[in-house]
Structure formats: structure tokens, C-alpha cells
Amino acid sequence: MLAKLEEAYHFIFEKALIKEISEVGILKHVEAGEKIIEIGDYVKMMPLLLEGAIKIMRDDKDGDELLLYFLERGDTCAMTLSCCMGQTRSEIRAVAERDTSLIMIPIEKMEEWTSKYKSWRNYVFESYHARLTEMLDTIDTIAFMNMDQRLMKYLQDKAKINQHEIVNNTHQQIAYDLHTSRVVISRLLKKLELEGKIKLQRNSIEVLQL
Amino acid sequence: MLAKLEEAYHFIFEKALIKEISEVGILKHVEAGEKIIEIGDYVKMMPLLLEGAIKIMRDDKDGDELLLYFLERGDTCAMTLSCCMGQTRSEIRAVAERDTSLIMIPIEKMEEWTSKYKSWRNYVFESYHARLTEMLDTIDTIAFMNMDQRLMKYLQDKAKINQHEIVNNTHQQIAYDLHTSRVVISRLLKKLELEGKIKLQRNSIEVLQL
DNA sequence: GTTCTTGTGTAACCCTTGTTACTGTAACCG
DNA sequence: CGGTTACAGTAACAAGGGTTACACAAGAAC
Numbered sequence: 001m002l003a004k005l006e007e008a009y010h011f012i013f014e015k016a017l018i019k020e021i022s023e024v025g026i027l028k029h030v031e032a033g034e035k036i037i038e039i040g041d042y043v044k045m046m047p048l049l050l051e052g053a054i055k056i057m058r059d060d061k062d063g064d065e066l067l068l069y070f071l072e073r074g075d076t077c078a079m080t081l082s083c084c085m086g087q088t089r090s091e092i093r094a095v096a097e098r099d100t101s102l103i104m105i106p107i108e109k110m111e112e113w114t115s116k117y118k119s120w121r122n123y124v125f126e127s128y129h130a131r132l133t134e135m136l137d138t139i140d141t142i143a144f145m146n147m148d149q150r151l152m153k154y155l156q157d158k159a160k161i162n163q164h165e166i167v168n169n170t171h172q173q174i175a176y177d178l179h180t181s182r183v184v185i186s187r188l189l190k191k192l193e194l195e196g197k198i199k200l201q202r203n204s205i206e207v208l209q210l
Numbered sequence: 211m212l213a214k215l216e217e218a219y220h221f222i223f224e225k226a227l228i229k230e231i232s233e234v235g236i237l238k239h240v241e242a243g244e245k246i247i248e249i250g251d252y253v254k255m256m257p258l259l260l261e262g263a264i265k266i267m268r269d270d271k272d273g274d275e276l277l278l279y280f281l282e283r284g285d286t287c288a289m290t291l292s293c294c295m296g297q298t299r300s301e302i303r304a305v306a307e308r309d310t311s312l313i314m315i316p317i318e319k320m321e322e323w324t325s326k327y328k329s330w331r332n333y334v335f336e337s338y339h340a341r342l343t344e345m346l347d348t349i350d351t352i353a354f355m356n357m358d359q360r361l362m363k364y365l366q367d368k369a370k371i372n373q374h375e376i377v378n379n380t381h382q383q384i385a386y387d388l389h390t391s392r393v394v395i396s397r398l399l400k401k402l403e404l405e406g407k408i409k410l411q412r413n414s415i416e417v418l419q420l
Numbered sequence: 421g422t423t424c425t426t427g428t429g430t431a432a433c434c435c436t437t438g439t440t441a442c443t444g445t446a447a448c449c450g
Numbered sequence: 451c452g453g454t455t456a457c458a459g460t461a462a463c464a465a466g467g468g469t470t471a472c473a474c475a476a477g478a479a480c
Binding site for chain 2: 058060062064068082086088091092118121122125126128133138142
């Protein structure tokens with residue numbers, strides 16, 4: 001664990017803090033597709049992402065859902081962080097996008113490290129900043145873009161996060177992430193294929209314009 | 211200044227911190243409609259809201275704009291806060307919704323107080339949490355609601371923030387805030403009036419369902 | 421008063437997206 | 451092998467909302 005921890009975080013945290021993290025942190029592996037946090041969950045541990053990628057979704061009571069953003073190595077979930085501090089329930093759902101390794105930190109350490117380590121404070125603030133920026137980006141996307149542009153952006157983001165130009169998704173899954181219907185996605189995907197931007201196969205989409 | 215500061219923040223900050231704020235903070239008055247922060251501005255001071263209300267807008271390069279949320283007494287702008295810490299430019303535009311009093315804090319104090327005062331740390335974290343929650347709410351609104359529902363919510367929020375059931379806005383101004391066109395707003399307002407939810411006059415709208 | 425400006429009401433039309441329905445086909449399973 | 455299920459393609463239609471155009475009313479300016 002220490003090796004991966006240092007690999008991912010040595011630019012960010014001072015040595016002493018990395019040591020502390022490796023002592024109290026609990027390593028956790030999550031397979032692609034597995035749920036990590038559900039809406040309404042009480043969050044008692046804060047996750048640091050070592051490897052892999054996590055998809056953050058917003059759901060509402062009527063079963064509507066929407067992809068917010070992805071997290072990668074070096075990220076933490078500021079929403080979760082926020083919940084830890086405030087002792088509130090999770091507002092979001094987190095699902096492993098790839099096989100993922102996390103270090104779970106007990107929230108008691110948060111307060112302690114915040115006063116003790118400047119690098120920790122900076123990391124926490126930067127995480128908040130990064131998440132606010134991502135949320136703004138999400139808002140731009142849904143408020144200012146049409147569905148075909150959103151779809152293309154989605155495929156590009158997904159290809160990037162999975163480090164592969166082939167996106168293994170059914171049209172229905174995409175429809176859920178973009179909060180629309182399967183028929184709409186099929187229609188627009190076909191249009192994008194005719195425009196030469198992607199190539200369609202069963203259960204997968206090759207993104208030609210990255 | 212000290213009186214208003216204590217009135218708004220005595221539940222939040224310890225006495226010593228309020229004293230420091232009153233010593234280094236610069237009191238600023240802004241009239242309704244006046245711009246406070248423009249997109250791309252470098253932010254060198256962090257604002258604490260004493261009185262009034264501020265409207266936070268997102269703009270894009272094509273002239274599209276969208277209301278994100280309002281700030282009230284006791285709030286600070288976490289986006290600004292975030293910009294201060296990270297030394298980045300503002301991603302949003304802030305406009306006084308009512309006549310407003312602010313205390314501007316030099317960013318040098320931020321770091322100092324963060325390690326010195328626990329109440330300050332908590333305030334900063336809670337501000338981030340509140341802003342993330344507001345952003346989620348904004349996303350819910352634009353992703354999951356129809357324009358008539360969004361319009362009604364907008365009128366209710368606006369009535370609340372202005373502490374008055376009469377909203378003094380032209381249809382065009384509302385259209386800008388909701389990122390749609392004047393004709394659409396006029397159409398839907400008329401529909402809401404027929405449903406008995408509001409009453410229309412020239413330059414103002416009375417909200418009957420608060 | 422008359423004129424000009426600004427705000428509002430409304431019709432007609434179009435485009436995007438959502439819905440329903442049906443077809444075909446790949447993959448899987450007994 | 452046939453039967454079943456999941457996935458994809460597509461047509462036809464409905465609904466929401468954006469666009470253009472024009473009429474009219476309330477104030478403001480003169």
C-alpha cells in the first residue's frame with residue numbers, strides 16, 4: 001500500500017503525513033460496476049483514490065439520474081468529505097467505473113490533520129475547488145449544450161477515464177447517465193457515426209475523435 | 211460595523227476572531243444591481259455578507275447566462291474563497307440583488323486564521339458544503355424540472371430573498387436568469403396566472419403561493 | 421395633449437427531444 | 451438446434467420550448 005500511496009500522493013503530502021495515512025488508512029478494492037456510496041448513506045470514512053476511476057451520480061426520488069463527473073487517482077470525493085465534516089448524509093451515489101483501489105481514512109483524523117499538516121489543508125481546499133469547478137462544468141453542459149454535443153463529450157470523457165478509445169456501454173446505460181431515453185441515444189449515435197466521429201458495434205462504441 | 215458583524219456572526223465565530231475581523235476587514239456597501247465580481251477577475255479579498263443579498267450567475271463565452279443561487283447574511287462566496295486560495299480567476303459573476311453590506315477580508319488572513327481558529331475552519335468547510343449543496347440543487351432544477359416549474363421556483367426563491375411577495379422584474383430579466391427567451395417567460399407567466407399561482411402587473415409579479 | 425420607448429400578449433411556425441411501437445439480430449441457454 | 455432475451459434501428463407522432471413577427475398598452479419625454 002505504501003508504494004502506491006507514495007506514487008499517487010508524494011507531490012501533494014509531506015512524508016510524515018503519508019506515513020500517518022499508511023498507518024491508519026484501510027485499503028479497499030472495488031471492482032468495476034460495484035457501488036461505493038448510496039444516496040442517504042452516512043459516511044464514516046473519507047476515501048483517497050489510489051488507482052482506478054469512480055463515477056459520481058445524482059439521483060432524485062422519481063428515479064431520475066444524471067452523471068455528475070468522474071474521479072481519478074489523486075482525487076477525493078469532496079461531497080463525501082463535506083458529508084464527513086458536517087455529519088450529513090450523502091447527496092450522491094458513487095460507482096466504480098474501473099477496478100479501483102481506495103484508502104479509507106477515519107473521519108476523526110480529518111480535524112487533527114487539518115490543524116497539523118498544511119499540505120492536508122491545501123489538499124482539502126483544492127479538492128473542494130476542483131469539485132466546484134467540475135460542478136460548474138456539469139452545469140454548463142446541461143444548461144448550454146444540445147444532446148448530441150453532450151453525448152459526444154460524454155463519450156470522449158469516458159474514453160479518457162477508461163484510457164481506451166472503445167467505450168463498452170449499451171445505449172440504455174448511456175441514456176441513464178445523460179438522463180434521456182434509449183431511443184434518443186440510438187438516434188444521435190447513428191448521426192455521430194454518419195458524421196464519422198464514432199464507430200458503432202454491439203455493446204461498444206469506438207470514439208474516433210478524442 | 212462591529213455591531214452588525216456581531217449580529218450576523220456571533221453564533222459562528224469566537225469573540226477573538228470577530229475582533230480580528232473588525233480590525234482588518236474593510237466595510238463595503240453595494241447598491242442593488244451593482245456588479246461585485248466579474249468572470250475572469252482576480253480575487254484579492256474574501257467577502258463576508260453582513261446584510262442584503264447577492265445573485266451568483268454563470269456566463270459562457272457565447273453570451274449565455276444562468277442564475278446559480280443567491281447568498282444571504284452569514285454566507286460567503288465559496289467560489290470566491292476557492293479562487294482566493296488557489297489564486298485562480300473567478301468562474302462566476304456576482305451582482306447585488308438588494309442593497310448589500312460586505313466585509314472584505316484580505317486573503318493573507320485566510321491561511322493564518324485557518325490554523326489559528328477552529329471556528330474559522332468550520333465556517334470555511336461549512337461554506338463549501340453549503341455551496342456544493344446549492345450547486346446540486348441547481349443541477350436538479352435544470353436537469354429534472356420543466357420550465358414552468360423552474361419559473362415558479364425562481365419566483366418563490368426571489369420573493370423569499372427579497373423578503374417581499376412582489377417580484378420587481380421584467381419578463382426579459384427573468385428570461386436571462388433562467389437562460390430562455392422573453393416570449394417563453396411571458397407565455398408561462400400567463401399560464402401560472404390562470405392557475406391562480408401569481409398575479410401579473412407591468413414590471414412586477416405578485417407571488418400568491420409562497 | 422402627441423410622440424417615443426419599453427414592456428407585455430399572442431399567434432404561427434420550427435426544431436429538439438421524448439414516447440410508443442414494431443422490427444431485426446446477436447448472443448446465450450436449454 | 452429452436453427458443454428466449456437483450457440490444458439496436460427506425461418510423462411516426464407528441465410535447466416542450468425557442469423564434470419571428472406583430473399588436474397594443476403604460477409610462478416617459480416633449
